[in-house]
Structure formats: structure tokens, C-alpha cells
Amino acid sequence: MDSVDRVTVAKASRTAGQFFGRQRELKSLRADIGRAGLDTMAGRKGTRPRVLLIAGRPGSGRSALAGELVGQLAGDYPDGVLRARLTTPGGGRVPVERTARELLGALGVPAPAGAGEDELTELVREALAGRRTLLFLDDAVDAEQVDPLLPDISECLVVATSTGPLTGIPDVRPCTLGGLDTGSAVELLGRFAGAVRITVDPRTAETLAEECGGQPAALVLLGGWLAARPMLSVADVTQQLRNLPDEAEETEAVRPLARAFRFVYGTLPQPAARILRLLALAPAGLADAHTASALAGCSVSAARSTLEDFVALGLLRTRGELFEVPGCLAPLLRALMESQDRAAEVQLARARMLERTVRLLQSCRAITDPEGSAARRKLAGLPRTLRFPNAPAAAEWLRLREPVLLASARLAVEDGELDTLARRLVAALVRALSTHRGAEAAAPELYGLHQLVLGVAERRGLHRERAAALLNLADLDARTGRTRDALTRYRAALDAGRAANDPYATGRATESVGGAYQELGDWQRACDWYGRALSQRQARGELADESRLYGRLGSVHTYAGRYGEALRSWRAAVAGYRRLGDLPGQARALSEVARVQEYAGRPEESLRTCTEAVEWARRAGDERLQAALHLRLADTLERLGDSAAARLHRGSAERLLADSRSAYEIRGVSAED
Structure with missing residues (x-):
């Protein structure tokens, strides 16, 4: 499982009545908590938590023992229990970066989109500092998965399970598990098969437990099989299990579980x-x-x-x-x-599963559209089992299955043979997450999904999709302060857009490169790239984008102190908005002209321009913009020494803002920038 569960003391995962034996191991593990560590023996204060390791083969009950231990200790850790599984069902290792993100999510700490392993693990350690938390890391492959997640305080406790020792983590002694003792194994078998069967033939039950090597997983399988067949005895299953031939590839260690599984599987319809x-x-x-x-x-x-x-x-x-x-x-x-x-049948089954997931995600998003919309009409045509009763139900479905859906997208892309379905799945998941959680809240997950799209696009040579994925990733990089990474991706998106002959991607990437240079304070390069983007928009007759780019050029010139160029750019923006009939845009651009005039030491011109901007804002019916402009006029008049006129304009602003909490923020670019 890829998810992480935060368990409070009251909800500690402890299954009463389902744990058998292992009392000696439990006692040893609890005693190991208080054992003096290497730091203590050296006279130093411990700076890292005690790590309790439970080692054993799959099916030996190592996770059950760890869960029981965690349940017994949870009361000693008031800040709760964190649990993470470090191995995928296919046996692959879960990247430390993914585990760290999940732990941060469980702790309620925002994880920056696109952050690397070192940054995320540092955030985990910082979040755990000052807490008394129990960390349960299940099925670790090696020490490299565990060590970066260890808190830097000794007040926490880490319980880990693994197949073998975690070489590299100091002061860890593994508690190695074999099979259950005979009494506990028989008790576990009776829990599933029924106590009467065990009571009437205890010797055969012991024999069956020995055949299973005392492995809990094998005993559970055979006990469940007996429970489904009340007319058969323990002797019947013991005899049939003995008659089952061995498989050549089964080693002595895995044979008990493998034989029990083959026996149960062989009786299924x-x-x-x-x-x-x-x-x-x-x-x-x-x-x-x-x-x-x-x-x-x-x-x-x-x-x-x-x-x-x-x-x-x-x-x-x-x-x-x-x-x-x-x-x-x-x-x-x-x-x-x-x-x-057959491979073709397996691929068909995988395709059916992905297609079903895509349809559920489309339904999950469509339920949020208004009644009567095209999406809702299409939704009504789906089978009832694929529809959600309302938007909250769809949001809850998405929340509960998010780790599974993300894993499904990763597996679909890794498979490489169903790329069309994989792209549809990722697109549907992006839309569903953005709709129900919002793009900002879902940014870390969206970052990973855009990386998947990029991988497919590069593998298939899909230049348009590669450009789109690079632009999305670069935008997220820019939002989290990784401006140079964003710049590299914007340039790559520009190349991909050109290869795809996609004017939208090319124009968007060109403008974004200018934005990255502006963020870095490189005004000359920012002007150069904005100029290129402006030329592209002018060639295509895109007047709205042309006006906006004039505004961006005006902003950069203003930052660079080139007020003459800034005024020319902002006046060009004013002319563009006038041709478009965009009154609010015209008013905002005029307000920026007034700002530049004031910076240039021309306050009287600034007053006239700002007064004109107020009039256009009034015609546009934008009271918040009018109020902001009145406040600007008041500030300018104060600097000119006309306090009476300044008070009049402040009074006008207060009346306009009577029903608002804050003044309108005047920006040199549109809201979408």
C-alpha cells in the first residue's frame, strides 16, 4: 500500500483477539527500548530514536507482530503513530521521496511540489522535532529507505520490519522471526477452522501446524479453507496437503506458504x-x-x-x-x-481496468458541473454503478482512492504498452484532482502526474504533449521558487512547441521565459523575450495578448528605471485595451502610466493621468478599482502638499469601499499572469 495512515492513541491499529503467540519476542522488543545505546555507553546524549527491527520472511507474521507492539506502545507516544509501507505489492522499493511526501501529508505539513528527496526528508525531520511520535515503517528493503526518515530526537521510536538486517543503521538488533510455537499455531488454526475440530483431533492439528512450518499466513489460509467446508476434518486437509507435490522452484523457507496457497487455490472454481x-x-x-x-x-x-x-x-x-x-x-x-x-489476455484485462478507472474519474469530475450541462447529460447515460449521487460523494471516493489512483497512473505509464489509455487516465486524474481539491492544494500530486505525461510524450515522440507537460512542470517550479529550473523547462517547452508547430505552446513558452528572467532580475533578457512574444502575438493579430505583453514590458522597464520606454509600453497597452473595448484594462493601464510618471518626477502629469483612469474605472462600473485610484491620487496630493484635496479623495475611497474589506490591488499585468 502506498498510503500512510496517521493513527491517534485512541485509534491505534491493534486487532484484539487476532494475535497469537510471540510473547517472548514482544517482551524482548519492549526490553530493547530501554536498553542503553552506543551513545549512552559513550557518555553522550542520544540524538536519534531507538529503532526496533523485526526481521522475517513474508508470511511469518512480522507485520502482525509489529502492529501488536505498536498497539501496546501507542499510549506512551501522545503525538500518535505514523505508518508507511516501503515496498510495493510487486516487490519493488517505494522511493524515499514518495514515503516522505506521504508522511508529511499525514502530519499535515505541506510538501512543495517538485521538491527532491533531501528537502522532503529534512521537512519530515523538522516536523517530528519536538514530538513524541511512534513511526512504523513496514517491509523496508534496506537501510537507505529508513535512515533518511529517522527523526533527530531520541524521544521518538521507530518500529521497522524487513526481510533481513538493516545494515548501516547503528545500534539496531533485529528480532528474527521463525514459525509460531506449536500451541500458538494450533490456536490460530482453531480461530478460523473452529475450536471443535481442534479439540476432537489435537494431534492432527499439531501435525498440520508442523506442515505449515508454524507460518501464520499458511495457517490462516488452511483455517479459512476448513471454515468454508464444515463437513471436512483437520485430518482431511492434512492428508491432501501432504499429497500435494513439491514445486522445484520452492525453497525450504517459502515452501509451507507456497504449498498452502497452491492447495487453497486448486480448490477454487x-x-x-x-x-x-x-x-x-x-x-x-x-x-x-x-x-x-x-x-x-x-x-x-x-x-x-x-x-x-x-x-x-x-x-x-x-x-x-x-x-x-x-x-x-x-x-x-x-x-x-x-x-x-496468455499475455494478450492479461493486457486486455489491464486495459479494461484502466478504461473503467478513466470512466469513474470522468464521472467524479462531471458531477460537479451544473445541471443541464453537456458533461451532466453525458453522465446520465452511464450505467448506475459508474455514477455518483452528488459531488461530496465523488470527492470522498477520490480522497479514499487517491493513493490507488496515483499508483494506477504510475503503473500504466511504466507498462509502456497502453500509452493511449495511460494518457487518458492521467488527464482524467489531473482534472478530477484540480476540480475537487483545487490546483494549489493538489500541486504535489499534479507535479508527479505531469512528470508521467512527460515520460510518455518523450517515449512516443509527442512534441505537443511534451511541450504542455514541460510548461505545467515549469509553472509549478516557478511557484515554489525554483526559477532557474523553471527557466530550463520553459526553454525545453519552446523547443518542443516549435517541433510540434504549435503557436500556442511557442508563444506561451516564449512569454514564460521572459517572466523567469524578470523574476531573476535580468531586465535586459526579460525585455528581449517579452519582445519576441509580442512579435508573435502581433503576427497572429491577438490583440488582448498583445496589450498584456505591452504591460509586462512596461513593468520590466519600470523596474530597470527606464521610464521613457516604460511609458511608451504602457501607453501602447492603453491603446490596445481601448481598441478591445476593455474599460477595466484601460483604467489599470492608465493607472500604471500615472505610476511611472510619478517615478519619473512628473507629479502633475501623474495627477491628470490618474484622474483620467478614475473616470474610465467609473465607466467600467469597477468601484474597487475607483477606490484604489482615489487612494493613489490622495497619496500623490499629500506629497504635493495639498492635504485638503487628499482628504477628499480618501473620503471618496472610503465610501466606495464601505462594503469591501480591502482595496483593489492595481497590477501591471492581468490576473492570469
Whole structure:
């Protein structure tokens, strides 16, 4: 799972009655918390938290033991519990950058869009400073995933699980797990299969526990299988399991779980077995009825019923409204799918799943449109299972499934064989996130999605889409202060726009390069690039953009102290807005002319121009703009020593702003800039 859950003390994840044995390990881990570390023995105050490592193979119950320990300790950490899984269902490592973003989200700390690993991990450590928090890092691949996330204070505690030792993190002793002791293994088997079966044949139950190597995952599978067949005994399953031939590729360590899984899988009806295999494609190892329905090509109701049956058999776990493939079973499912399903069938199933996800995302966004709109009419034609009752329900669906949807987009792009669907999925997800969360709030996620689009565009040689992705990424870089990175991307977008012969992308990139140079204070280059953008707009007769660019040139000339050039540019902007009939634009441009005249030491001219601007604002009916201009007039009159006239203009501004909280901000460029 790619998501991170912040768990308060009252909600600590501890499943009462579902944990068996491991009392010796629990006692050892708790004792290890208070053990003197290397710093203490050296006479130094510890600066890093204690790291408790639980090592064991998948299926050994390492996550369950860690969860039980976290549940017991949660009360000692008033700032709550943070949980993150560091391995994908396919066995790949989760990048530290992604884990850090998820932890920051759980802590309620904004993560800058496009920030790198070092910056994000530093933010995590800063957010945890001064807190007493328990950090649960599940299924770490190596120390490089864990070490950057460790807080710089000793008051926190880290519980990590891994297959082996985390070499590189000092002062960590792994608690290595084998199988459960016989008594606990039999008790776990009886929890699922029923106590009576164990009571009437305890010796056979012990034999079955030994066949499973005491591995909790294997015992859960066989216990669930017995629970579904009340007429069979423990001896029946023990005999059938013994008769199951070994597979050559199964090592001694993984054989108990692999045999138990093969046994249970072999008894499934063919349609259910196919659904189970195809769940290896579920993004982030999480699926719902829609995912299973699309993968298998069956109805949503049939898929939901099958998933619930899998939960009863121990093949899946529930996580809220979703069904989770246990990490220990994910590689077994994938191996089965690759051996039993043709590649074309697997690709078709993946395409159906992506298409279903796209339609759900389109429905999620369309529900926010007004009644009677084209999107709502199209939405009404969709099956009921693909429609949302209202916008809040759609927003909640998106919130709960956001990690799965992001994982789905990443997997679709990585696959490389369904790029058209992948592009549609990313586009639909961008629109849904922007609609329900807002572009500003969703910026970190949108940054990652634009990077995915860029990857597909470069792979397929799609210059227009490459230009669009680069422009979107550069805009986000610019907003977060990475102006030089933004400049590099704007230049690359310009090249892509030219290759695509796309005048919009070319013009937008040219203007944005000028904006980046303006932000860097390089006035000469800013003027040069704005001039190029202006020439492009003039050649295409785009008068509104031409007027706006004259305003941007005027602003740069003003910053550079070239007041003559600034006045010429702003007057050209005034003329353009006049031809367009844009009265507010004309008034704003005139106000900037007045500002430059004042900077140039011509206050009387500035007063006349500002008075003219007030008149145009009045004609436009823009009272806030009128008020701002009156205030400017008052400031100018004060500097000229005419306090009485200044008071009159301030009074006019106050009357105009009686129903407003603040004056209108006069800007030299349009709001969209």
C-alpha cells in the first residue's frame, strides 16, 4: 500500500483477539527500548530514536507482530503513530521521496511540489522535532529507505520490519522471526477452522501446524479453507496437503506458504481462480468491486461477492472499503498469472481496468458541473454503478482512492504498452484532482502526474504533449521558487512547441521565459523575450495578448528605471485595451502610466493621468478599482502638499469601499499572469 495512515492513541491499529503467540519476542522488543545505546555507553546524549527491527520472511507474521507492539506502545507516544509501507505489492522499493511526501501529508505539513528527496526528508525531520511520535515503517528493503526518515530526537521510536538486517543503521538488533510455537499455531488454526475440530483431533492439528512450518499466513489460509467446508476434518486437509507435490522452484523457507496457497487455490472454481490471479494487476495491491469486475469482465455484484469469499478464505484482507492482497501472496499471484494467462489476455484485462478507472474519474469530475450541462447529460447515460449521487460523494471516493489512483497512473505509464489509455487516465486524474481539491492544494500530486505525461510524450515522440507537460512542470517550479529550473523547462517547452508547430505552446513558452528572467532580475533578457512574444502575438493579430505583453514590458522597464520606454509600453497597452473595448484594462493601464510618471518626477502629469483612469474605472462600473485610484491620487496630493484635496479623495475611497474589506490591488499585468 502506498498510503500512510496517521493513527491517534485512541485509534491505534491493534486487532484484539487476532494475535497469537510471540510473547517472548514482544517482551524482548519492549526490553530493547530501554536498553542503553552506543551513545549512552559513550557518555553522550542520544540524538536519534531507538529503532526496533523485526526481521522475517513474508508470511511469518512480522507485520502482525509489529502492529501488536505498536498497539501496546501507542499510549506512551501522545503525538500518535505514523505508518508507511516501503515496498510495493510487486516487490519493488517505494522511493524515499514518495514515503516522505506521504508522511508529511499525514502530519499535515505541506510538501512543495517538485521538491527532491533531501528537502522532503529534512521537512519530515523538522516536523517530528519536538514530538513524541511512534513511526512504523513496514517491509523496508534496506537501510537507505529508513535512515533518511529517522527523526533527530531520541524521544521518538521507530518500529521497522524487513526481510533481513538493516545494515548501516547503528545500534539496531533485529528480532528474527521463525514459525509460531506449536500451541500458538494450533490456536490460530482453531480461530478460523473452529475450536471443535481442534479439540476432537489435537494431534492432527499439531501435525498440520508442523506442515505449515508454524507460518501464520499458511495457517490462516488452511483455517479459512476448513471454515468454508464444515463437513471436512483437520485430518482431511492434512492428508491432501501432504499429497500435494513439491514445486522445484520452492525453497525450504517459502515452501509451507507456497504449498498452502497452491492447495487453497486448486480448490477454487475456475472463474474465481481467474479473478484471484488477475488481482496481481491491482494497483498498490488494493482493489474494489469495480477493479475486479473490470479485470475479469464480470458484473460488479459478482465481483464483490467473490472478493468477500476471498476474505473469508484468508486470500485477501479488508482495508476500509477496499480489498488488499497480502504482501506475502502478491508474488504467488503474479507467478500464477504469468504461467496460466496468455499475455494478450492479461493486457486486455489491464486495459479494461484502466478504461473503467478513466470512466469513474470522468464521472467524479462531471458531477460537479451544473445541471443541464453537456458533461451532466453525458453522465446520465452511464450505467448506475459508474455514477455518483452528488459531488461530496465523488470527492470522498477520490480522497479514499487517491493513493490507488496515483499508483494506477504510475503503473500504466511504466507498462509502456497502453500509452493511449495511460494518457487518458492521467488527464482524467489531473482534472478530477484540480476540480475537487483545487490546483494549489493538489500541486504535489499534479507535479508527479505531469512528470508521467512527460515520460510518455518523450517515449512516443509527442512534441505537443511534451511541450504542455514541460510548461505545467515549469509553472509549478516557478511557484515554489525554483526559477532557474523553471527557466530550463520553459526553454525545453519552446523547443518542443516549435517541433510540434504549435503557436500556442511557442508563444506561451516564449512569454514564460521572459517572466523567469524578470523574476531573476535580468531586465535586459526579460525585455528581449517579452519582445519576441509580442512579435508573435502581433503576427497572429491577438490583440488582448498583445496589450498584456505591452504591460509586462512596461513593468520590466519600470523596474530597470527606464521610464521613457516604460511609458511608451504602457501607453501602447492603453491603446490596445481601448481598441478591445476593455474599460477595466484601460483604467489599470492608465493607472500604471500615472505610476511611472510619478517615478519619473512628473507629479502633475501623474495627477491628470490618474484622474483620467478614475473616470474610465467609473465607466467600467469597477468601484474597487475607483477606490484604489482615489487612494493613489490622495497619496500623490499629500506629497504635493495639498492635504485638503487628499482628504477628499480618501473620503471618496472610503465610501466606495464601505462594503469591501480591502482595496483593489492595481497590477501591471492581468490576473492570469
